[in-house]
Amino acid sequence: MRGDSGLRISHVGLRGIVGRGLTAGHILDFAAAFGTFIEPGRPVVVGRDPRASGRMAWEGVASALMACGHNVIDLGVVSTPVVQHALQNLDAAGGIAISASHNPAEWNALRFLGPRGTYLSTAESGELLDIYHLRKFRFVAWDQLGELRSDAGALDRYIDDLAAVFDVPSLREFRVVVDCCNGTSSLILRRVIERFGLDLVLINERVEGVQFAHEPTTSARMVELQLGPLMKPLRAHAGFLFDVDSDRVAMADEQGRGVSEELMLPLLADHQLSRGPGKIVISNLSSSALLEEVAARHGGRVLRVPVGRQAAMDALAAYRPEQIAVAGEGTGAVMMPQFRFIYDGIASMLAVLTMMKERGRPLGELLSEYPPFSILKGEVRLATPRVPELLLDLLASYPDGKIDRTDGLRVSWPDRWFHVRVSHTEPIIRVICEQRGAPPQALFETLMDKARSYS
């Protein structure tokens, strides 16, 4: 089907279904473009998640970087945040994390990182794409080729950094159930248990390359399904579920209820703003309006940007780090300034546990302090040529709301809002609709019907 190909080459990097769209040739060429793009003569840090195809991709990445004259520092199978952290202490020119994160096992991706461990800005990734398309790579002479070395210490240095920000030993009082989804969080948390004696109960702990215990989706539904039945019997205080490369996390409360992924960002915004009132919270147009309420409590303000990692990175670049409280999405992916703005599920988990400790309340009770919001999300198959028509139609239909047209169309009222936009990753239109209190069922149905009438 048109647009359904298992390959996506964009500002976010290279992503696809291995062997069904994404080939070894794409991977090697893209890595060669990155080796050409970054500053010559300095090492590049490479890590990968446990997908079987990761080894294949890693071989191609290593070859391309060495051909461009970069020494390669191999971290082996690690989380994406560990790669991002390692970059900051290794004087590297950049890094590549080989991981399809929360996508199914058949997928893989190259994620390109700048020298500070952050994702590339739109301008940088645009240049990288141009080099890739031109295929004019800067290879060095045979006696200047890069060499490979392994760095087994990255995981411990990462944990050291976490322990410098959070009082990890103080979290021993909590019993926490964690679903590792056979991914890299298992390696990190096993070591955290060894070093700090936390009471973590790990499930789906075996690191797997081919078959994960379940789809690595960090949704409320998934966490309730996996952890819900375990929470009460284990007398656990909180439950967490990570995706394969541990940059995202979902939560279950002590009652076994899945916590909406929309709540992670407001929760952490609350935590961060309580330490630095008046700062800015960056999020996208599709995430919960609870954020504005939480920010108002601490005199902070919310900056909403288009959906996607690129827009968030570009917004961050416009401020000094100390001006920002937190940045993130409604998916549960959150960046904190203590960790130099990388999506890190493990850091999010430690922040939530720290909050529980400080406020002396279990997770469910903590969340009950927030006013209830109900969010509905839907998607409609896309008829690309008719998208502008649909948006104009919607614009005309809701003249009384506050309009934001930076990414599709967002219309907001004091107690509710909707956002209709085209997905970056799939050929669909997304419809998101939120209301204080009960679900905005009627508004949602009207929007979905309208969208369907243009498909």
Add this chain to the structure above:
Amino acid sequence: MPREHLLKIGVSGVRGVVPEFLTPSLTLHFAQAFGTYVGRGRVVVGRDTRKSGPMLQHAVNCGLLAAGCDVVDVGILPTPTIQIYVEHIRARGGIGLTASHNPAEYNALKLFNKEGQFFNHYERNELIDLYHQSDFAQATNAEIGHVTKDEGTAKAVHIDRVLAKVDVDRIRRRKFRVALDAVNGAGSVMTPGFLVDSLHCRLDAISIDPTKVFPRIAEPRPDTLGDLAALVGKTGAEVGFAQDPDADRLAIVDEKGRVLDNDDVLALAVLRALAVVPGDVVVNLTTSAAIDDIALGFGRKVYRTPVGEANVVETMQAVKAAIGGEGSAGGVIFPAVQLCRDSFTAMAFLLDLMAETGKTVSELVAALPQYVRKSGKVPFEHGRLGGLMQALEEGFPEAEADRTDGLKLLWPDRWVHVRSSNTEPLLRVFVEAKTEEAAEKLYATSWGLLTG
């Protein structure tokens, strides 16, 4: 103006200057084509000590994994050792990353089938077509294999096969004093152990550091082996051995410090081989008639093939030869160990011959049938090749003509062979006769006809 071939996709694989011409991308796609051709299963991958080896090996591993193969990474190893190991572990095939005797800026993929041999002519064409069609097997996540390191066992497998074909005790008892120049190549990781531990030689070695660059021109020839000859003189070694970077070829220095003619290296190996295994001999058209004389002594036949290891190997396989090789190129192929050039077999054979006869290397060479050889190069313009060959043939109407590879003209006591180079617009002229005068005369006459 000679055109240099910076990239060549040809007889034994793909070769080029790294990474400008032999790029990581081309390497990956060639490996993926190879993996598609041999099918899912294990593929042995090894390399010589070139600086570009690790970079290219990652590209090879990537291509093989993408095609659904498992990679058995044997690290730095001599090419014959890799070939033997492919067969030994019943792998689907093998890839050796080595440009053999070419300079350090070159590298190449040598491709081996499941018997650990070069592909035949027809298989090679199929593989190259597959490469050009880009229609590769594409493994999905669930189908992608593994890379396993296996750096220990292959050496022992190779050495055991060689030792089985010589009188080891007889060699060990002599405690030969031996000099070695391994050009810091793949031989560095195996030859000292082979000579000292397996054959109890007293060894003085130079250039056995696989982390260093080649200290001399990679091809072992008389004008590049001064250091080894000096080492032989200084240590009083009974023999000196020199390998090329992937240790398939061997040059020999006698106890007086003289580098043996490559044809004599082969002749000594043939002498030894025919004494231990039955079968005929296969050599290329440019190899000395001394081989015919030796074979005759054993009642064996000699088959001649076009120049090129792959050609010799193909015929050897067809006639189930006992031994073969190419005098001019310095390669000894002994199928009872493996159907490929093998410097280790050549070393063991020579030491065994010395142990058996009690003779020195120079005495063994003196006892070989004596011929005088001359060679040279004639540049030619494109389009004139046919005319030159014809002029030569018409100049010697009484000679027997063989046109299987260029032109070879034979008389009962002498021959001349003229062929064009694969890589440059040059004619190579080889002459052999019983006496210096006859060789000189034949060479001069041929030269006149070709340049006339």
